[in-house]
Amino acid sequence: MSHVVSAAASVAEVVRPTTVIESGRLSERLGAEITIVSETFQYTGSFKFRAAYGLASRVPNEKILTESSGNFGQALAYACKLLGKSCTVVMPSTSAQVKVDAVREFGGVVELTDVRVKSRAERLRELAAEFPDAYVASAFNSPLVIDGNSTLGVEICKLDRSFDAVIVPVGGGGLSSGIIKGIESCGRKVPVVGAEPLIANDAARSIKEGRIVSNEHEPQTIADGARVISIGEHNWEVLRHGLSTIVEVPEERIMEGLRLLFSFANLKSEPTGALSIGALLTEPERFKGKQVCCVVSGGNVNPEVYSGILLGVKG
């Protein structure tokens, strides 16, 4: 799709339907009936397009500003291109060139900032002052983002399978809260389980303590989509009641999940996307013999990082 779409077109009308993948060998290996719901072939390679289009199509502003080192920047750039809007993405000057290139190829303007001198948030505030008519978008803390992501929950309902659980990667919480809302909107009750990196477990700690708990620093998990300080407030309101539980996934299990997707499902996943399989590996007893929907949130990963994880295969 390279034409400009009508701003009236809903997220559900514009997004690519998610890709459903089944693998008997993966199910046997994991001891559960696995259905993979993959957003790796979504526009811009991750579910973030749902969020970005949901947001960009609903705000009246012609210009949108955001900060992102990953998937949201690409997604917003492409959503704006489709809608005939413009967008500027603040990125760290240390960002991988492929990520910078992707935002630019999708039509976004990239503002690089040396984060040792000026934080991304600070640079974003400067730009907001410079462009007072622009909308400043959060990658995950917005009702519009939740609404956009809820379309994936609706698609999962429409698969018409009786899942015992839906496992969803948790970073800022935008995807998991969207899926909870989407499934609720269908009048279904399916337990939604979060899959969060153990070393970035602010959401798990938040659920335990009953309030938003923050990480002290951006955690350096291999699942770069989950490197957030804390979950968003809007998401928290959904997750505190709507999430069945959170599985805290050690780094090694995330990487094993990625390798299993490669070997038994022929699916290229980014590390964050493999969190759902990693959760199954971490708590196999919880899911044993169950019908489980594993959401693979995206597929954008550098060849070097990906190869490094693949070659970590033991035995």
Place this chain on the structure above:
Amino acid sequence: MSHVVSAAASVAEVVRPTTVIESGRLSERLGAEITIVSETFQYTGSFKFRAAYGLASRVPNEKILTESSGNFGQALAYACKLLGKSCTVVMPSTSAQVKVDAVREFGGVVELTDVRVKSRAERLRELAAEFPDAYVASAFNSPLVIDGNSTLGVEICKLDRSFDAVIVPVGGGGLSSGIIKGIESCGRKVPVVGAEPLIANDAARSIKEGRIVSNEHEPQTIADGARVISIGEHNWEVLRHGLSTIVEVPEERIMEGLRLLFSFANLKSEPTGALSIGALLTEPERFKGKQVCCVVSGGNVNPEVYSGILLGVKG
């Protein structure tokens, strides 16, 4: 699907529909409007399941024998499992363990042979003598194989796009002749272009000379699915008239095709599957600005081989 299916079920009823993937970035990079038709999520990870099920469901024999070091063995094992039949696959004793494991996990019996002592063909003849009631199956030289593969041609027609060309990897010629027959059966005229490794170009030489030309030895192309001595006679009858042309793809272009699928389409392909993109890279002028359907025939590749190709990225 783990139950035994009715032998009356046709290939089209049993196979998974192919996966259609579009990538604006890949199209821009290649200068043509690309639609990827991917068999990487087919049962057993390649189109070979179409051929194998087509064959196994149509022969009356309860036991089927074949020789394969790759995808056909897995596919036949799984087809036989679904049909409640048994199957034995002769494989070189030097086969990668993952390939042997795959055949066994799909329910096949593996007969390893030390090819320095006894060729696969010889061991297969011995087994045929031992099991006179068994059917000896060729991976690519059979009308039943062509019929099974033709279902993919029909699916391509049903996409209802006006392709200027369909590019198909050529090894033994079973897939390309199946697709030609399938498209013909829909009453459509779409040029089908073969993509063959330059160092295994027996099909291209055969078309030029008007007769089947053989390679002297099994060519050691990275596209292991195209390591054949010659195309099958049944396929030749279809290809000699039905094929629009063959593009001979250098090894480096095959690998570049695999990397582009990884980086711009998030698609894990085996080297043979990347031949169609490799053909576009080899003769870009032929396809410039055209609507091109690229068939990615399968996704089964070892992590070591795959990583090696990914890390060959320059720049």
